[in-house]
Amino acid sequence: MDLVLFYIAATVAVFSTVMVITRLNAVHALLYLIVSLLAVGFVFYLMGAYFAAVLEVIIYAGAIMVLFVFVIMMLNLGKATIGQERAWLRPGMWIGPALLSLALMTELIVMFVQGVDVAAGHVVEAKSVGILLYGPYLLAVELASMLLLAGLVGAYHLARPAAHVEEKQP
Amino acid sequence: MTTIPMEYGILLAAILFSIGLVGVLVRRNIMFILMSLEVMFNAAGLAFIVAGSRWGQGDGQIMFLLILTLAAAEVGVGLGLVLQMYRRFRTLDADALSGMRG
Numbered sequence: 001m002d003l004v005l006f007y008i009a010a011t012v013a014v015f016s017t018v019m020v021i022t023r024l025n026a027v028h029a030l031l032y033l034i035v036s037l038l039a040v041g042f043v044f045y046l047m048g049a050y051f052a053a054v055l056e057v058i059i060y061a062g063a064i065m066v067l068f069v070f071v072i073m074m075l076n077l078g079k080a081t082i083g084q085e086r087a088w089l090r091p092g093m094w095i096g097p098a099l100l101s102l103a104l105m106t107e108l109i110v111m112f113v114q115g116v117d118v119a120a121g122h123v124v125e126a127k128s129v130g131i132l133l134y135g136p137y138l139l140a141v142e143l144a145s146m147l148l149l150a151g152l153v154g155a156y157h158l159a160r161p162a163a164h165v166e167e168k169q170p
Numbered sequence: 171m172t173t174i175p176m177e178y179g180i181l182l183a184a185i186l187f188s189i190g191l192v193g194v195l196v197r198r199n200i201m202f203i204l205m206s207l208e209v210m211f212n213a214a215g216l217a218f219i220v221a222g223s224r225w226g227q228g229d230g231q232i233m234f235l236l237i238l239t240l241a242a243a244e245v246g247v248g249l250g251l252v253l254q255m256y257r258r259f260r261t262l263d264a265d266a267l268s269g270m271r272g
Binding site: 002003006010013014017018020021026029030033036037040043044046047048049051052055056059060063064067068071072074075122124128129131132133137140144147148150151152154155156157158159161 | 185227
């Protein structure tokens with residue numbers, strides 16, 4: 001039973017990832033990328049890594065993909081956006097990701113209804129992760145915070161409107 | 171009650187990583203290159219999770235957390251670069267920036 005769930009989730013992940021790199025429209029590719037991340041999150045859940053599965057959905061499929069959506073929408077501004085929106089609402093565009101997500105959701109429902117006990121021996125609780133995180137890996141946490149700060153400052157600097165940059169002559 | 175064999179998870183991670191690598195090599199739109207990079211990060215995280223689940227240790231999830239942090243920082247800086255590129259060159263083609271001044 002576990003293996004069947006894993007096969008379905010893995011198939012969804014691989015298929016949607018192939019669709020990501022073959023789409024021509026960036027928004028279509030983003031939809032498939034979100035489905036791919038959700039499928040990988042499901043695989044995490046099946047592996048007994050509940051904490052990582054939650055983080056995958058919230059941070060990857062939530063926060064990071066929202067950044068992509070923002071930037072794509074910003075770059076699309078000023079074109080014929082109305083016709084574009086109309087084209088995006090056609091079923092041919094969202095039916096693929098919707099079906100794949102539906103497969104994942106069916107898996108989730110089946111798992112909860114049947115009470116499949118996933119990976120009984122290998123569940124790694126969030127508690128042990130937290131204890132490790134603030135014990136042996138404390139330095140890594142500090143380094144990650146420095147990295148995030150550097151990323152924040154870098155993104156702020158790079159995305160600023162470049163009003164004064166062009167005057168600088170070599 | 172069967173647990174998922176480790177080999178299958180590693181195989182899935184390898185396949186996803188290869189697809190992402192092909193995406194980086196084939197696509198020339200910089201948004202797609204960034205997305206393929208995300209796919210590759212994700213596959214690396216999957217490999218860590220599989221290994222951590224195999225030995226029942228939390229270290230795999232911690233490595234996944236660090237990869238998540240790295241991906242977030244990378245996306246922030248990368249998308250900032252994309253915005254600058256679009257403002258200056260009006261294109262998202264990575265090959266358009268192949269020349270250097272100097």
